[in-house]
Amino acid sequence: MIQWLVFFLFSGIAVLSALGVVFLPNPIYVILALLSVLVSVAGLFFIAGAELVGAIQLLIYAVAVTVFYVFVLTAVPWEKAIKKDPFYRVEGLISFPLVLALYVEMVLVFLIGVSVSPKGQFRELITKFGNTEVVGAILFSKYFLAFELVSLVLLIGMIGAVIIGRKEAQTYEDHSS
């Protein structure tokens, strides 16, 4: 019973703040609303018993990503960040059916996916070992190659961002020559 109450509390906050993300005019409020969405989604994960995913959600999205948004806001000039016209009505109307189709598709996938997916093999493991251990065991055995590849992807992404982001004149400020 208490689980349901908490679930509705968190999902209510999430929906309300998501509306805030879309409708609030001030970029700072938008980011705060986004933060609130992310935290409440993390709460939903905790209720569902996926404490690892919840913790990662908090660490990566709520902390790292939001901080990045704040950085971007401080870097971008204010008059450009504030939208002149807050509502893109035509675009909204055009994209609405697509968004609706996406949600219907997601619901369908969940409904069908539950019936086809493996018959609860993981449920046993999770109750036996706990969340973090199960994810770790799979990540560092079956998907170890993928895990290592991620580090390379991050490396090349970082290098690329540095190369493209720096000023071209400063590419070679050669102190030695």
Next chain:
Amino acid sequence: MVNWNALLPELVLSLGALTLFILELFSSRRHFRLLVLLSAFVPLLAFLSLLFVEYPARTFFNTFEVNGLSLLAKALLYLLTSLVLFSLYDYYEAKGSPYTELSYLSLLSTLGLSILLSSTNLISLFLALELSSIGMYVLVSVLKEDYPSKEAGFKYLIIGSAGTGMFALGSAFYYASVGSFYLKEYRDENTLFSLALFLILSALALKVSAVPYHFWTPDAYEGAPTPITGYLATAPKLALYFLLVNLINYFSHAKQWFILVSVLSILSMFYANFTAYAQRSVKRLLAYSSIAHAGYFLLGLTVAKPELQKALLFYVSVYSLATLGSFVVLSALEKREGFTHHILDYRGLFKEHPVLSVSLALFFFALIGIPPMALFVGKLTLFMGLVNATLLPLALAFAVASLISAGYYLRVLVAVFLEEGERKYTPAKVSGGEAFTVLLCSLLVLLLGLFPNLLYDLIKF
């Protein structure tokens, strides 16, 4: 235990890339040429290490598989990368943008493609594809004081990310229907599996630039530094067709496969071949030629028949040699002051640069499919394969599209050989690396045309 032997070429590549990364920290722009030349030897080392790999083998909990076909693909891939790296230093020096990072970025991209060839699991496939694509987004955008290259990189990034998204969603649907991320036989037909098939095929079609997912191709090819365009047009295409030939065993039983692939290929062939006539820039024209070739290659994937796929793989291998050669010729020409790739700039080229013009003509004749070149053998075997698979309409469409394509290549050659140029340019110096690449590509295109069995017999299923 991990079977390190199966990973040998990838280890060589990644160690090489990391070594260059560290060397790059301690070097300045004076060492640009040295670093790039060093990096060109890394794929050659990886190429040699292929000889010591025992196959067939699987490692990392069966997520990584080595077999004869993937080794052949890796050999060609390393060869192409090495040739690109040999040919690019002079272009960047002439353009005044010696980015030493180039040396390891292309190696990391090739590493991604190399892992792509051996993945048996959608997760590692996805990551390998991302590794190679991100490397290419960066490679496209680094040219100093050149706005089009930034624009090209940005467009490529945006559209490429759409492809990545489709691949990820497709993998999710695949998991939902099959219950595993491993590629395996799955005979059941349901909507989820069809969606997975559709999304994964779309993502890969986007990466090989088939119509209607081709929008990034002309812009990215035109904006990118020309040697990098040579890389974009060859190495990823080669790897992706080997991957698609691998995937055909798992997907082609679905009814939708044949329809999707043939629609993609017919659209690509005809759309690109007609649009190419409207192009004024030769570099952009070659981009459309690449889209048209994506159409031809996809014909080889319509039905699962070893004969057809062998023809396809031979064709794509020799095609990448000819394309790389022509882009290297273009990059050598672009070093001249004020030269754009507009077709009018090509008039009277033969008088100034006879050797470059003749090699350009050789590559263009090869792309049309004139007999002594290897691409003719590719076209012929693909055509015969289609006829034997009782797909006569597709075979005829292929022949007609190839005929249409001849015109726009020939128009460039007419400008090069028969027309008089108005502007005088300072003659371009061809660097040793460029000469080597052009020579090797043209020799291989001719040799494999005269003795196609040298490569054809190596393609085994």
